[in-house]
Amino acid sequence: MRSKEKWKNDKRAVNAILGTMQEDKHVQEMKKYIQHGTVSTYEHCVNVAKLSYHLNKKLHLKADEQVLVKGAMLHDFYLYDWHYEGDGSHHLHGFSHPKRASENAKELLHVEPEIQQVIESHMWPLTLKTIPKSREAWLVCMADKLVSTRETILNRRKKDVD
Ligand SMILES: [Fe+2]
């Protein structure tokens, strides 16, 4: 199978796992916030979900797909503009947002503790003591770094062109 088709299949599988979660109004709210450059937090989370799913398949890691994909989709579910420095409350965003995202996921979407752990540990090693404890959590932690690097580089290139 051609790789483009594989990506399409992965996208379909990710959509099937997320189901109605994608349409949830709180999840949709992530479209309002920018993650890197011109990429919204929603788009960033979809990218991390797709890459996590893809790596799991490709590397035969046998992670639980529900926990993996939902954890990836909600890993940055903090629901605020982290660029806003007006009151200075978000200057520790890098350290604090995983906890906030996990609390939102529990309160608004009633996710299980396994998904919360994926969310809470995705910034490791920055959040030193919050280490990923499952293969799902390790995968999302890695996929987030790869996707974030790619989004940041693409944004820099775009700026250079502009
Ligand atoms: Fe994050």
Ligand SMILES: [Fe+2]
């Ligand atoms: Fe992220």
